[in-house]
Amino acid sequence: MRRILKPWKVGICGLGVALASSATAQNITFEGEAGLIARSFLHDGKLPEQSTQGTHTIASLRLAASGDLSFGRWVTELNGSNDLRLGTQSFDVTKAYVEGRAGRLRYLIGSDVVHWGVTEAANPVNIINQYGSFFETDEEQRLGQPMAVLSFDTQTYGSFSFLALAGFREQDYATASERLRFNAVPDDSRTMFEDKDDLDIALRHTHTFSFAEGSLDYGLSFFSGTDRQPVYLPGCSFRSSTVSEATCTAINADIRGAYENLGQGSDDPLAQQVFDAANPATQGFLASGDSVGSIAYYQNIHQVGLELAYTTGDWQLKFEGAQKFTDREDYFSGVVGAEYSFGDAFRTGGDLRAAAEYIYDGRSSRQPQTFLDNDLFATIRYDFNDFRDTTIAMSGLYDVHTDSNVLNVNLSFRLSDSARMELSSTFVDADDPEDPLTSLDGDDFFELGVKYFF
Numbered sequence: 001m002r003r004i005l006k007p008w009k010v011g012i013c014g015l016g017v018a019l020a021s022s023a024t025a026q027n028i029t030f031e032g033e034a035g036l037i038a039r040s041f042l043h044d045g046k047l048p049e050q051s052t053q054g055t056h057t058i059a060s061l062r063l064a065a066s067g068d069l070s071f072g073r074w075v076t077e078l079n080g081s082n083d084l085r086l087g088t089q090s091f092d093v094t095k096a097y098v099e100g101r102a103g104r105l106r107y108l109i110g111s112d113v114v115h116w117g118v119t120e121a122a123n124p125v126n127i128i129n130q131y132g133s134f135f136e137t138d139e140e141q142r143l144g145q146p147m148a149v150l151s152f153d154t155q156t157y158g159s160f161s162f163l164a165l166a167g168f169r170e171q172d173y174a175t176a177s178e179r180l181r182f183n184a185v186p187d188d189s190r191t192m193f194e195d196k197d198d199l200d201i202a203l204r205h206t207h208t209f210s211f212a213e214g215s216l217d218y219g220l221s222f223f224s225g226t227d228r229q230p231v232y233l234p235g236c237s238f239r240s241s242t243v244s245e246a247t248c249t250a251i252n253a254d255i256r257g258a259y260e261n262l263g264q265g266s267d268d269p270l271a272q273q274v275f276d277a278a279n280p281a282t283q284g285f286l287a288s289g290d291s292v293g294s295i296a297y298y299q300n301i302h303q304v305g306l307e308l309a310y311t312t313g314d315w316q317l318k319f320e321g322a323q324k325f326t327d328r329e330d331y332f333s334g335v336v337g338a339e340y341s342f343g344d345a346f347r348t349g350g351d352l353r354a355a356a357e358y359i360y361d362g363r364s365s366r367q368p369q370t371f372l373d374n375d376l377f378a379t380i381r382y383d384f385n386d387f388r389d390t391t392i393a394m395s396g397l398y399d400v401h402t403d404s405n406v407l408n409v410n411l412s413f414r415l416s417d418s419a420r421m422e423l424s425s426t427f428v429d430a431d432d433p434e435d436p437l438t439s440l441d442g443d444d445f446f447e448l449g450v451k452y453f454f
Contacts, residue, residue: 032454035452036060038056039057043444051177058081058082063078065077072099076095077095078093092172094111094112094142108147108151109147109148110146111147113143119337120357121397124361128145128163128165148166159205163203165202179445182369187239190236194298197225202223204221214313222304223302223303227299233256234295235251236252237295252295256297258274259297262277264329267365302325319336320335322334333363334359337355349385355379356376356378373399380393393409396408407426408424418453419450420453422450425445425447
């Protein structure tokens with residue numbers, strides 16, 4: 001859930017500002033950004049307890065510092081956001097690590113954010129860091145992950161990396177009042193794990209080489225550990241005084257067993273499958289509705305990923321896929337697409353680019369929910385290449401199965417060398433009750449944001 005900024009967290013931010021004032025004397029590099037967004041929702045929220053239409057003012061702050069060490073360097077980065085209308089905050093130390101090099105060997109120890117993937121609409125291979133929205137409208141913002149990384153660079157065969165990931169982090173859940181959230185608001189005090197292990201591992205190999213008339217970048221990866229996305233199970237959640245702790249514990253234990261022993265082949269919603277597999281006492285509890293809600297269940301997963309980006313002339317062809325293995329089923333998620341640069345198509349000194357992608361996901365209802373399973377994505381972007389660095393972009397997502405769609409328009413330009421303004425709008429049209437995107441159907445909004453970089 002959203003974390004409230006405690007005084008000690010505010011103190012950390014103040015410490016970052018203090019470091020800035022002494023950056024020269026301490027040989028520290030300091031930089032950051034402060035932002036303010038006015039996000040206006042056109043309709044009342046459709047989900048229980050969501051806020052009504054109106055404007056949410058969101059303040060954000062990022063502070064980063066780095067410095068040299070005798071054996072390498074250290075890096076820290078803090079990110080925080082505050083929805084002033086709802087009074088909810090997010091805060092995370094996304095980066096806090098030391099790194100160094102010994103010949104072709106590189107190492108990193110601490111907390112970092114690692115991004116895997118080459119496509120725009122979705123990145124099915126990107127599994128290292130946990131989701132953390134900071135009230136953003138995309139999935140790029142992730143929480144810092146404690147890790148130790150050992151990498152080796154070769155001249156002929158590319159780069160090889162081994163990652164040991166310590167300390168699993170749960171997803172940063174939205175509160176019930178927030179917009180741009182899905183149905184489930186779980187009771188995070190009752191989170192369940194298939195087999196919680198505090199150490200996950202990952203391997204990755206990347207290489208670039210000439211191929212035919214162009215250049216091919218590829219990445220091959222493997223991950224083994226706890227899935228970053230939970231399955232939401234019905235159960236005893238946010239227990240009321242009329243339900244004992246013993247009853248709540250017993251109900252959730254039966255729910256867990258029912259889910260872990262589900263058979264193959266059912267197309268029913270997950271909640272119905274679990275209900276049918278539970279014992280009569282649990283069924284009666286779920287039917288009563290008292291203290292019934294969502295429980296996050298994190299399963300173990302093994303994932304093999306492949307990323308390909310082939311550039312030739314004005315074209316870039318992309319593929320990204322992940323085969324995922326769990327105890328309940330194995331499934332494939334993938335994205336394939338192309339990007340084309342028209343160059344200065346309008347003879348104004350600008351640059352026009354367009355991209356299209358197809359997203360496929362073969363998971364069943366027994367897996368974490370996704371609305372990106374049979375979708376078409378397209379985007380067009382024009383960079384004016386003017387003194388204000390003006391960019392305008394429009395993108396759309398269309399679900400082939402449900403006819404749901406999302407449209408986004410964005411205009412961005414510099415106000416000065418250290419300030420930038422963005423204007424955007426997002427419209428969602430989804431009414432299929434089996435499509436998770438329907439949760440966002442009432443969340444059309446306009447947004448005006450300013451960021452100051454220092």
